[in-house]
Amino acid sequence: MKFAVFSHCTIDTIELDTSSNEQIGGAACYCGITARNLKFDAKIHTKFGNDFPKEFLLRNKIEFENALSEQPTTRFKITISGSDRTLSLxxxxxxxxxxxxxxxxIVISPVYHEITNDVYKKIKQDSSFVLLDPQGFLRRTDSEKRIILEKTDIDLSKISTTKTSPDELFCLTNNIGIEAMKNLxxxxSRTCYCH
Known part of the structure; x- marks a missing residue:
């Protein structure tokens, strides 16, 4: 079985108390690894810069092409303080x-505006099963580059299932709970999953 993932690979800096660590991230990496662990062929459609350790993808037999960019990789900072978590671009x-x-x-899971509406429309036509994680379509930044979510209208035709958080679900439907899922x-969207 073959799975394709459309998402940026990222480099995330995680700050916890006084420590700071860098790690790779993004749905392209996580979904690619999961697919390979389930013995599926995985191809990611992504972009990353020379600062990204592509050896990780090669070692895990995750296929990619035309991914290397002259621009640096998408990077986030995740600051954790007690139970609070702040994501910054x-x-x-x-x-x-x-x-x-x-x-x-196909998994469509943008992290921050890397998939244009035109590309999104084309991707949805390529498979009878398309999972959408819309987080990157909903994300914006405030004046300090912290990630915030904004109400956004997304065409969900040809989407098999939509995976959202409760906050993302509200931004998509202006509703909560079961009614919001019915709205999707x-x-x-044929089905939806909210975590």
């Missing part, structure tokens, strides 16, 4: 270009 890489895929399933289905 440090850098964005260039947008992902459309390339046709013959995958059995009315917009076109």
């Amino acid at each position: 440090l850098n964005t890489c260039e947008p992902i270009e459309y390339s046709k895929t013959n995958a059995d399933g 289905q009315k917009k076109g």
Whole structure:
């Protein structure tokens, strides 16, 4: 079985108390690893700079092409203080270009505006199973580059399932709970998962 993932690979700086650590992130990495662990073929459609350790992808047999950008990799800072978590945008890489895929399933999971509306429309046509995690379509930054969510209308036609957080679900539907999930289905998503 073949899975394709459309998302940026990221480098995340995690600050916890007095320590700071860098690690790779982004749905392209996490979904790619999960697919490989389930013995699926995984191809990621992504962009990253020379600062990204592509050896990680090669070692884990995650296929990619045309991913290297002259721009640095998308970077986030995650600051954890007690039970509070703040996500800040440090850098964005260039947008992902459309390339046709013959995958059995597709995951569309932007982290921050790397998938244009035109590319999104084309991707949805390439498989009968398309999972959407809309977080990157909903994210904006405030004056201090902290990530905030904004109400956004997204075309959910041809989407098999939508994965959201409660806050993302509210931004998509202006509603909460079961009614919000029903609203997603009315917009076109066959099923939805809220965590």
